[in-house]
Amino acid sequence: MAETPGLRELKKRRTRQALVEAAVRLFERKGYEGVTVAEIAAAAEVSTRTFFLHFQAKEDVLFAHADVRVDLAVAAIAERGPGERPADVLLRATERMILEAWDGGDLSGGLAALRVRLAASVPALQARLLQRYLGARAELARALREAFPDELDEVTASALVGAMVGAVGAAATAALERGDGPAEVRDAMRRGMELVARSLPA
Template sequence: MVEKAGLRERKKQRTRQALIEAAVLLFEDRGYDRVTVAEIAAAAEVSPRTFFLHFQTKEDVLLANADVRVDLALEVIGERRAGERLPEVLVRAMEQMIFNAWDRDLSSGLAALRARLAASEPALQARLLQRYLTAQAELSEALRREFPDRLDVTTAPALVGAMVGAVGAAAVGALRRGEGPDEVRNAMRTAMALVARAVP
């Protein structure tokens, strides 16, 4: 029974990845606006119904690993090590978000495509903003619970916003310059260290 469940999950992940890869290729080749959900499904050799089991909209394909990244960061915050200081927890949470989940986005071309499209597609801009705000609220609340003597309802969101904003801006800048995955990671690390040094 466990083996069947594991096989089913692996098949689900393969289908999800095939949809992401098909979408990236189609968006790159034909432009975001000219690609339909049905075409993405066909390129991945699944039905449109299967597409909608994995993603609500084609914008969501571009945010495929966002929830995974947030969950990884929340796990780090919730499992704070004894004596670990606020800047250390924040950096470790961001490391998990960036380097455990972003690597897939960087290697698949999804991160670069998302950065380009976010500058020109209003529907994607709105979806990205909604996702960023939700993620920042979740991370802020988790940090505030772990550091109630250091953070309140104003300082926690401000700190998370500074970190997420700095890292995101550094990544987008590197991607727009056409830099490779290593350079993008280094830019993100530099931004992360800059914010962490400002946290007492």
């Protein structure tokens, strides 16, 4: 049974979410380049210092839930049970990331759509998006390799994770770019996952 977070943790989560929502509103209205950290903090009714307790830079607000998703996927891989195959574990980890993207507000809150739209025109965000993607892929591949040390080498683990993460990410981006709603984007991510699952080794 999950522990109920304390008051301090709840306040921290609410402040972080308030910053995300304020940033989304401002980015939508003024564009990414036209918004400062001070404006985001003021809109969320906190100090600039508080902003930097939650995010290192303005662009990090757009990736507010990314680390949580990776942590959940790594935990899912570490839960490998007796008799499970790499494909089984990778599918569970991917499904957990998709669920978090929905429950955490990345899709339903409009953050994913805004991130894709801004990344198409802001080079700094394109670079950060690539950096995040490569880092997550490497972390998941390492976790999968550690879960199956006798079955997977570094190349195979990286290939499996790259295929899955690449397919899910590409499906989500395509759906977002054509203007699909949150539920449709989630379904597209699952379609990408299922397409890769059919080709994974039994």
